[in-house]
Amino acid sequence: MTTTPPPPVLTATGVTMRFGGLTAVRAVDLTVHPSRIVGLIGPNGAGKTTFFNCLTGLYVPTEGTVTYQGTVLPPKPHLVTQAGIARTFQNIRLFANMTVLENVLVGRHTRTKEGLLSALLRGPRFRNAEKTSEQRAMELLHFTGLAPKRDHLARNLPYGEQRKLEIARALASDPGLLLLDEPTAGMNPQESRAAEHLVRAIRDQGIAVLVIEHDMRFIFNLCDHVAVLVHGEKLVEGTPQTVQNDDRVIAAYLGTPTPKDTDR
Ligand SMILES: Nc1ncnc2c1ncn2[C@@H]1O[C@H](COP(=O)(O)OP(=O)(O)OP(=O)(O)O)[C@@H](O)[C@H]1O
Numbered sequence: 706m707t708t709t710p711p712p713p714v715l716t717a718t719g720v721t722m723r724f725g726g727l728t729a730v731r732a733v734d735l736t737v738h739p740s741r742i743v744g745l746i747g748p749n750g751a752g753k754t755t756f757f758n759c760l761t762g763l764y765v766p767t768e769g770t771v772t773y774q775g776t777v778l779p780p781k782p783h784l785v786t787q788a789g790i791a792r793t794f795q796n797i798r799l800f801a802n803m804t805v806l807e808n809v810l811v812g813r814h815t816r817t818k819e820g821l822l823s824a825l826l827r828g829p830r831f832r833n834a835e836k837t838s839e840q841r842a843m844e845l846l847h848f849t850g851l852a853p854k855r856d857h858l859a860r861n862l863p864y865g866e867q868r869k870l871e872i873a874r875a876l877a878s879d880p881g882l883l884l885l886d887e888p889t890a891g892m893n894p895q896e897s898r899a900a901e902h903l904v905r906a907i908r909d910q911g912i913a914v915l916v917i918e919h920d921m922r923f924i925f926n927l928c929d930h931v932a933v934l935v936h937g938e939k940l941v942e943g944t945p946q947t948v949q950n951d952d953r954v955i956a957a958y959l960g961t962p963t964p965k966d967t968d969r
Contacts, residue, residue: 711739712775714882714913715760715790720769722755722937729755731937732769735915737882742904742914744924744945747934748957753917754795756934757884760915761785761792774881791880793871795887795917801860805851808859808870809842812877842877849873849903865896872903876912883907885916889923901927925949933957 715737722730730752737743745753758764760771762778762785771778773788791812800808846852849869854862859870868888875883885904889897897920904927908914918924924931925945932942935957941948948954 713737714739714774715915716772717756717760718770718772720756720759720766720771722752722759722764723767729937730759730766730934733934733937733939735932735939735942737913737915739881739913740908740911741929742908742916742927744928744931745915745917745934746919746921746924746931746948747940751934752937753934754886755937757792757886757915757917761790761884786878786880789879789881790884791875791878791882792884793868793875793886793888795890797864797867797871799859799867799870799874801858803859804856805846805859805862805870806839806842806855809845809873809877810838812874813838813842842873845873845876848876848906865892865899868892868900869903872907876907880912882913882915885914885918887917887919889918889920897923 713736715735717733717735720730720733720735721728733752733756735743735745735756745756747753755764759766759769760778762780762782765780773785773790776788778785778788778790800811803811843852843855846855849872851866851869851873854866859867862870868891872883872885872888888904889900892900901923904914904916916924916928928945930942931945931948933940933948933951933954940957941951941954943951
C-alpha cells in the first residue's frame with residue numbers, strides 16, 4: 706500500500722523582490738513540509754530577511770507566489786498570521802513596557818474575536834475570553850521556561866529570554882509554520898544550545914519551522930533540510946550533509962574549512 710505524502714505547509718514559487726535597480730531575491734522556490742525544520746542560510750546581504758518579508762506579507766514580491774497549505778497568501782501581515790504563519794524578527798520587537806504574560810496575550814489576538822484593541826483595553830468582551838487566553842499563554846510560558854517571569858516587564862528580561870518571549874508570543878497565534886529570523890543572535894553558546902532544544906520541541910508539537918541562522922552548528926544540528934541563498938539566488942539545497950559538503954557553499958559562504966575538514 707502506498708501512502709501519499711502530506712501536502713507542503715509552505716510553497717514559494719519564483720519569488721523575486723526588486724528594490725529599484727537592486728534584485729534582493731531572484732526567482733527563489735522553496736517548499737516546507739509539515740513537521741520539518743528547514744534552514745535558510747547565506748552570507749550577509751544574501752536576501753534571507755527580504756525573502757522572509759515576502760513570505761509574511763511585509764513585502765509584496767515583485768514576482769512569484771507564496772501558498773500556505775495550498776492557498777495563495779494575501780500580502781498583508783495580519784492575514785498571513787491569521788492563515789497560520791507566525792514569525793520572529795532579527796531585531797527583537799517586544800512590547801518593552803508590558804509584562805511577559807501581556808506580551809503573549811497580545812500574540813493571541815488573531816485567535817480571539819476581541820481583537821488587539823480590546824485586548825489592550827481589557828474591555829468586558831475581552832474579560833470573557835481572557836481566562837482561556839491566559840491558560841494558553843501560561844502553557845506557552847511553561848513550554849518556553851518563562852513562567853516564573855510572567856509578571857516581569859519584557860524590557861527587564863535578559864537578552865536570551867527576550868528571544869524566547871518573542872517565540873512564545875509567535876506561538877500564541879497557534880501557527881502551523883513558525884519563521885525564526887536569527888533566533889540565536891546575541892546568545893551565548895549555552896543559550897544557543899537551549900534554543901536548539903526549544904525549536905526541536907516546537908517541531909515535535911507538529912509545527913513546521915523555517916529558520917534563518919548564522920550559527921552553523923545550530924543549522925546543521927537541527928535542520929532536516931537546508932537552502933543556501935547567495936546574491937538573492939538559491940545556490941543549493943538539500944540535507945545538512947549535502948550542503949555542508951558542497952564546494953560552492955564552502956566557497957561562497959562558509960569560506961573556511963568546516964569542522965569536519967579540520968577533523969581529518
Ligand atoms: N527595503 C529595502 N530597500 C532597499 N534595499 C533593501 C531593502 N531591504 C533589503 N535591501 C537590500 O537587499 C539585500 C538583501 O538584504 P537582506 O537583509 O534581505 O539580506 P540578509 O541575507 O537577510 O542579510 P543578513 O544576514 O545581514 O541579515 C541587501 O543588499 C539589502 O541592502
